[in-house]
Amino acid sequence: MSLIHQIDNFSSRIINWTPSITLPSKFDRLLGAFLTKFLLFSGLASWRSDFTDSDLNLRASCFISEARKKGWQLEVLRGPFGFTIYSRAKKNGKRVAFEGLPLTDLSDKYKAGFIDNKGKIKIILKKNDFPVAPGKLFWFWQIRAAVNYGRELDYPLVVKPSRGSGSEGVTTNIGNSSRLKKAVNVALRYGPTFIVEKYITEAFVHRATVVNFKFVACVKQVPANVVGDGVSTIRELIERKNRDKRRGEWGQRRFVLYKIVQNKTTIKLLADQNYNLDSVLSASKIIDLQRDPFLKLGGDLIEVTPRIHPDNLQLFRTVATFFAVRLVGIDFICPDISVSWRNQRCAILELNSLPFIELHHFPSTGASQNVARALVEALAKYY
Known part of the structure; x- marks a missing residue:
């Protein structure tokens, strides 16, 4: 891990352990603009166009690639430790800076940081009758209350930090108070508050990304798995799948x-299904290798x-x-995305103000959805 990523990781932990202070979004933007100008004026940072894909994360690369197709010139702010997530786009005399x-900075109702507050x-x-899983937020000094609440809510449960993404600090399918206490301690590594909520069984987590209130793309997350061919062992199937060039080691940016x-x-x-790593799976037999659908575990x-x-599409837009x-x-968690949310057990788990659009560009299975193009179209409309 590079120095810049270590610093970013550390600073994120510090921010998460700082009590939330809601500032007016206008003030927030002015503060960001002031800091950027200070770094530029002091010579500690500069706008550069000589970056390569390897300098950026995939989210930025997807957007910049589409923006260039539409004639936008892109520059990325480079600081003392390398390129940052701050960019600006120029076209026909128009200049737009964004993070x-x-x-992400255009909400008139809530600031971006608020949207990411799960609690x-x-x-x-x-309060507004959207489907949610029963649950409650607790502070680090309320562990006993959280455990008692969990017992009342009844197992299975989920515990997660009230902020963060990428499934960090999340424990699912908790079935007893001992595991609940351990899960709380894991969540507290990522901030002073955590959420205890009901775990929805026999369902899949979906990530829907909405652009400009209309465009919607959606992927289903499934646990790491292999498909039998009637010849190969499970171990061989895993090795073959891991050789896919699209798969990297957890933590690699690209x-x-x-x-x-x-x-x-x-x-x-x-073992629960009378298999081991040297068992041969019959052709087309699918077997899960993890309980959770987390990408870091090899999920698809x-x-x-x-x-x-259509009802679910409207729900996301609403x-x-x-x-x-x-x-x-x-x-969004539900058993079947093709069934109306009104007719199945489901819940909106959380929102993300800066979503990983690359999930839709590079799925394991299915046609890529061009979220970046929808963003570029909105860029021309709103700025």
């Missing part, structure tokens, strides 16, 4: 998919946009409109 992706968003969603992790959970899941992304039920965010990622 991460455009549109507060859960309360608002529930990948969406990661290599399958083999651990105690893998062995247990196989299945593109399901064409299968979204959420974006309600919070007045022109770009938002929505984590």
